[in-house]
Amino acid sequence: MKERGQVYLIAYLTLVRKEITRFLRIWPQTILPPAVTMTLYFIIFGQLMGPRIGAMDGLPYMSYIAPGIIMMSVITNSYANVVSSFFSAKFQKHIEELLVSPMPNSLILAGYVTGGIGRGLMVGLVVTCVALLFTDLRVHEPAVVVLVVTLTATLFSLGGFINAIYARKFDDISIVPTFVLTPLTYLGGVFYSIDLLPQFWQRVSLGNPILYMVNAFRYGMLGVTDIPIDRALLIITGFILALTLLSLHLLRRGTGLRS
Amino acid sequence: MKALEITDLHKTYANGFVALKGIDLAVEEGEFFALLGPNGAGKSTTIGIIASLVKKSAGKVRVFGIDCDLDHAAAKALIGLVPQEINFSQFETPFQIVTNQGGFYGLPRRLAEERAETYLRQLGIWDKHDQPARNLSGGMKRRLMIARALVHEPRLLILDEPTAGVDIELRRSMWEFIRGINARGTTIILTTHYLEEAEALCRRIAIINHGRIIEDSTMRSLLARLHMETFVLDLFDPLDEPPDLSPYATRLVDPHTLEVDVSREQDVNGLFVRLSERGIRVMSLRNKANRLEELFMHLLGERLPQEEAA
Ligand SMILES: Nc1ncnc2c1ncn2[C@@H]1O[C@H](COP(=O)(O)OP(=O)(O)OP(=O)(O)O)[C@@H](O)[C@H]1O
Ligand SMILES: [Mg+2]
Numbered sequence: 001m002k003e004r005g006q007v008y009l010i011a012y013l014t015l016v017r018k019e020i021t022r023f024l025r026i027w028p029q030t031i032l033p034p035a036v037t038m039t040l041y042f043i044i045f046g047q048l049m050g051p052r053i054g055a056m057d058g059l060p061y062m063s064y065i066a067p068g069i070i071m072m073s074v075i076t077n078s079y080a081n082v083v084s085s086f087f088s089a090k091f092q093k094h095i096e097e098l099l100v101s102p103m104p105n106s107l108i109l110a111g112y113v114t115g116g117i118g119r120g121l122m123v124g125l126v127v128t129c130v131a132l133l134f135t136d137l138r139v140h141e142p143a144v145v146v147l148v149v150t151l152t153a154t155l156f157s158l159g160g161f162i163n164a165i166y167a168r169k170f171d172d173i174s175i176v177p178t179f180v181l182t183p184l185t186y187l188g189g190v191f192y193s194i195d196l197l198p199q200f201w202q203r204v205s206l207g208n209p210i211l212y213m214v215n216a217f218r219y220g221m222l223g224v225t226d227i228p229i230d231r232a233l234l235i236i237t238g239f240i241l242a243l244t245l246l247s248l249h250l251l252r253r254g255t256g257l258r259s
Numbered sequence: 260m261k262a263l264e265i266t267d268l269h270k271t272y273a274n275g276f277v278a279l280k281g282i283d284l285a286v287e288e289g290e291f292f293a294l295l296g297p298n299g300a301g302k303s304t305t306i307g308i309i310a311s312l313v314k315k316s317a318g319k320v321r322v323f324g325i326d327c328d329l330d331h332a333a334a335k336a337l338i339g340l341v342p343q344e345i346n347f348s349q350f351e352t353p354f355q356i357v358t359n360q361g362g363f364y365g366l367p368r369r370l371a372e373e374r375a376e377t378y379l380r381q382l383g384i385w386d387k388h389d390q391p392a393r394n395l396s397g398g399m400k401r402r403l404m405i406a407r408a409l410v411h412e413p414r415l416l417i418l419d420e421p422t423a424g425v426d427i428e429l430r431r432s433m434w435e436f437i438r439g440i441n442a443r444g445t446t447i448i449l450t451t452h453y454l455e456e457a458e459a460l461c462r463r464i465a466i467i468n469h470g471r472i473i474e475d476s477t478m479r480s481l482l483a484r485l486h487m488e489t490f491v492l493d494l495f496d497p498l499d500e501p502p503d504l505s506p507y508a509t510r511l512v513d514p515h516t517l518e519v520d521v522s523r524e525q526d527v528n529g530l531f532v533r534l535s536e537r538g539i540r541v542m543s544l545r546n547k548a549n550r551l552e553e554l555f556m557h558l559l560g561e562r563l564p565q566e567e568a569a
Contacts, residue, residue, distance in 0.1 A: 004332075007365025014362025018355075025350070093346035097356075097407075100310045100340050101363035102332035258314050259272060259307075 011103045012111055019115025023081055031123060034073045038127045041069050042134045057193050057224045066131045067218040068190030073127045075185055078120030078153040082112050082160030083173045105251035116157025124149055144220030151236045152213045158243035165256045184210045194226050209239055260323060262288045262415045262446035268318035270304050278304040280470040286448060291441045293461035294450045301470040302450040303343050306419050310340045322415060336364060339413030341404045343420050349393035353379055356392060357407050364411035378406035398425045416440060418449045422456060434460055454555060466558060474558055489547035492517045495540040504533045
């Protein structure tokens with residue numbers, strides 16, 4: 001094979017392009033719903049209830065929840081993109097287009113994860129625009145914002161990938177989002193500071209990885225956090241590493257892909 | 260050089276089913292090779308292993324001398340696969356599907372698009388290139404998969420029952436097309452249930468049954484092994500009883516239809532001499548059954564008792 005690096009680069013870019021084309025083609029299912037849901041959150045929690053709730057960590061409630069809501073949409077959408085795209089590639093068998101090609105497993109993984117990051121960031125941006133209709137957003141530390149949001153999107157894209165590898169039927173791709181992801185997100189400090197919780201539940205909350213991401217992101221935007229930022233970054237990176245290794249292991253074994 | 264070399268290939272599926280029991284195959288570069296066998300014989304399993312869709316249990320596969328265990332990427336770059344079952348996204352367009360496949364093999368976008376257009380045109384589905392693939396008819400979907408397999412111009416093209424469910428006219432035009440690809444130097448391996456397809460296209464043939472190769476030879480030598488051929492003659496004038504055409508055995512099916520057996524030692528010329536002597540005028544003549552089909556059944560039959568004993 002000539003110029004292997006070149007071949008791999010083109011293959012990777014092709015897959016990324018295919019993935020992005022996919023979620024843009026079905027934008028009423030991928031981009032619009034989070035925009036609508038998050039608008040409702042802003043109206044109900046921010047606009048209507050916010051003034052009664054009062055300040056949270058010294059900030060107006062609307063400003064406090066905005067970063068969490070953006071993060072929540074990034075998490076759900078990067079996960080959803082990869083789990084549904086990869087599972088339907090398995091289901092319709094066009095994953096075989098990749099399996100017969102010279103693309104190594106790591107590149108297939110990278111392509112799908114990049115697609116998931118793409119959707120996560122795009123939805124994050126849309127929701128940010130929605131947020132700007134309701135409140136001013138200042139960015140305390142842009143580098144942290146970009147880093148945290150990208151790492152988070154990466155982590156949940158990987159999660160979606162692993163879910164899709166194990167999934168055998170369509171039900172299997174909604175179990176984790178419904179029973180694991182959503183509760184963890186709601187309990188991950190999107191709507192409240194964990195300072196409000198009793199000691200015991202504060203400690204339990206610290207076992208929730210999403211708490212770290214939401215707080216790191218909130219720190220990047222607003223400069224307030226429940227958690228030391230470097231510890232948050234360390235934890236996110238650790239999870240990414242672990243899930244990457246697991247994904248590659250599953251791909252090498254051919255789980256759910258090669259009989 | 261050998262385009263494909265398979266040695267002692269075994270496959271046991273996760274459920275314990277033994278699909279391949281030690282396959283050996285060698286296909287020379289430029290050859291047009293047919294892999295025949297009944298349903299469930301192991302054809303797609305063998306092909307799946309070559310194309311890395313199925314994990315082998317044991318054995319070796321080499322593609323143009325490249326050991327797939329050592330550098331599967333390089334081997335895969337040389338192979339184009341037309342699978343038995345539809346496996347493209349129903350929502351993408353043929354143009355996207357073929358172009359992207361080019362990309363997965365490392366073709367720059369421009370080149371991939373040019374090739375996609377070329378092959379979609381050659382296969383006669385360009386007028387649908389911009390519609391979702393689910394709008395294509397069954398035959399068009401098969402042709403789309405052929406275009407997709409050719410986009411990176413593989414040196415070895417593997418077609419797993421490409422003409423299943425394709426009408427006769429289209430089947431013949433697909434044969435013509437594939438012959439053209441072979442004439443340009445591409446090695447072709449084809450699986451099929453249609454023996455006439457193998458006979459029309461392939462110089463070499465292997466027959467697989469229950470995960471074993473039971474025959475691997477040239478089409479010629481296979482045909483030469485037929486002991487006897489039965490011809491059906493349509494007669495001008497009715498006969499009351501079978502005529503004596505000895506040494507040829509005859510049977511009168513109806514007053515206008517006569518069957519004659521010609522063994523391998525005999526020739527057909529002699530038959531016509533005998534017919535003329537008797538004043539029997541023949542309107543037309545055809546083979547009774549597909550000879551290959553008979554041979555095929557014969558070969559499979561031979562193996563069955565062994566299988567049961569094993
Ligand atoms: N994933 C699998 N798990 C278990 N058994 C399998 C699997 N795939 C195929 N088999 C079995 O392996 C055998 C060979 O199947 P294969 O698909 O290779 O046959 P084939 O020769 O291509 O048949 P056909 O002409 O019907 O396409 C069959 O008995 C089949 O049931
Ligand atoms: Mg098959």
